[in-house]
Amino acid sequence: MATKNQSLGEFIIENQNDFQYSSGELSRLINSIRLAAKMVNHEVNKAGLVDITGSAGEINTQGEDQQKLDVFANDTFIRTLTKRQIVCGIASEENDDFITIEGQRNDHGNKYVVAMDPLDGSSNIDVNVSVGTIFSIYRRITPVGTPVQLEDFLQPGNMQVAAGYIIYGTSTMLVYTTGNGVNGFTLNPSLGTYYLSHPNMTFPDDGNIYSVNEGNYSHFPQGVKDYIKYCQTEEGDRPYTSRYIGSLVSDIHRNMIKGGIYMYPRSSKAKEGKLRLLYECNPMAFIAEQAGGSASDGHERILDLKPTELHQRVPFFCGSKNMVAKAEEFMTKYPR
Numbered sequence: 312m313a314t315k316n317q318s319l320g321e322f323i324i325e326n327q328n329d330f331q332y333s334s335g336e337l338s339r340l341i342n343s344i345r346l347a348a349k350m351v352n353h354e355v356n357k358a359g360l361v362d363i364t365g366s367a368g369e370i371n372t373q374g375e376d377q378q379k380l381d382v383f384a385n386d387t388f389i390r391t392l393t394k395r396q397i398v399c400g401i402a403s404e405e406n407d408d409f410i411t412i413e414g415q416r417n418d419h420g421n422k423y424v425v426a427m428d429p430l431d432g433s434s435n436i437d438v439n440v441s442v443g444t445i446f447s448i449y450r451r452i453t454p455v456g457t458p459v460q461l462e463d464f465l466q467p468g469n470m471q472v473a474a475g476y477i478i479y480g481t482s483t484m485l486v487y488t489t490g491n492g493v494n495g496f497t498l499n500p501s502l503g504t505y506y507l508s509h510p511n512m513t514f515p516d517d518g519n520i521y522s523v524n525e526g527n528y529s530h531f532p533q534g535v536k537d538y539i540k541y542c543q544t545e546e547g548d549r550p551y552t553s554r555y556i557g558s559l560v561s562d563i564h565r566n567m568i569k570g571g572i573y574m575y576p577r578s579s580k581a582k583e584g585k586l587r588l589l590y591e592c593n594p595m596a597f598i599a600e601q602a603g604g605s606a607s608d609g610h611e612r613i614l615d616l617k618p619t620e621l622h623q624r625v626p627f628f629c630g631s632k633n634m635v636a637k638a639e640e641f642m643t644k645y646p647r
């Protein structure tokens with residue numbers, strides 16, 4: 312039973328049966344994420360000071376200008392995950408190819424692969440708006456003791472054993488699921504400890520917030536245009552309120568607490584949308600569903616999609632289940 316204000320460490324021990332594999336493995340995984348998040352939080356809080364602001368001068372595989380904090384967060388999470396001797400491979404937004412955990416005996420027993428977005432909402436780093444980190448964890452499917460393979464990462468989202476995000480906002484929170492509900496822990500910066508502040512987080516079935524970059528409106532499919540018009544129409548509990556931070560983690564976190572829908576549809580500019588299936592959509596979809604919400608690409612359940620590439624993009628509709636169903640209703644009126 313989740314008790315408010317218990318520490319993350321106590322919670323993991325008390326709820327060890329929630330994890331389908333050994334609790335020791337889960338705590339080592341979560342502990343490495345917890346540690347890296349504290350180090351990134353420390354740097355995020357300095358954003359605005361010269362040494363941590365701006366471009367790192369590199370372009371990542373997605374053609375994005377890597378920010379210094381993207382690189383710092385990427386290096387920090389890779390280092391802590393590697394040290395714990397539990398992960399055999401890492402896929403990151405900031406690395407072209409997946410990373411095979413080297414240097415340990417080839418027959419190491421590491422059984423997990425992690426896909427991650429080390430710094431989500433990069434465009435908001437220098438303007439003091441909340442950003443995040445997103446992680447998705449799978450059990451490898453290739454034999455333990457052999458080098459990790461691409462297929463270990465291209466598992467459908469419904470095979471995730473754990474997923475979550477860290478939000479670096481007015482406070483720093485770690486929110487995660489192992490398939491038994493969603494719990495949120497707030498970092499007490501002076502003690503350096505996370506405490507259970509949001510037990511059993513749930514998405515209200517309905518809400519009155521819609522989150523989409525309306526600047527792309529003219530490029531959206533007709534179904535999306537119709538749904539946005541529906542949200543803006545004066546009728547019943549509408550019009551809804553438009554809220555868009557431009558950090559996926561922050562927009563979904565707010566909508567999970569207040570009720571709402573986040574959309575990053577495909578458009579004539581971005582044929583498959585912008586968000587990446589492995590380390591943005593799958594983990595946020597797992598969280599959303601575990602909190603009673605839902606997530607689709609406008610037609611199909613995100614968690615049932617079979618990934619084909621590490622950095623593939625998919626259209627994303629996520630949030631209060633009745634709002635996602637309504638958006639899908641408009642989408643399915645038109646051919647895909």
Ligand SMILES: O=P(O)(O)OC[C@H]1O[C@](O)(COP(=O)(O)O)[C@@H](O)[C@@H]1O
Binds near residue numbers: 375404428524558560
């Ligand atoms: O500026 P746009 O096109 O609305 O995109 C905003 C979206 O892109 C992202 O910043 C993509 O994530 P990264 O910052 O990790 O690349 C999301 O967090 C956000 O929801």
Ligand SMILES: [Mg+2]
Binds near residue numbers: 428430431432559591
């Ligand atoms: Mg992102």
Ligand SMILES: [Mg+2]
Binds near residue numbers: 404428429431433
């Ligand atoms: Mg990112």
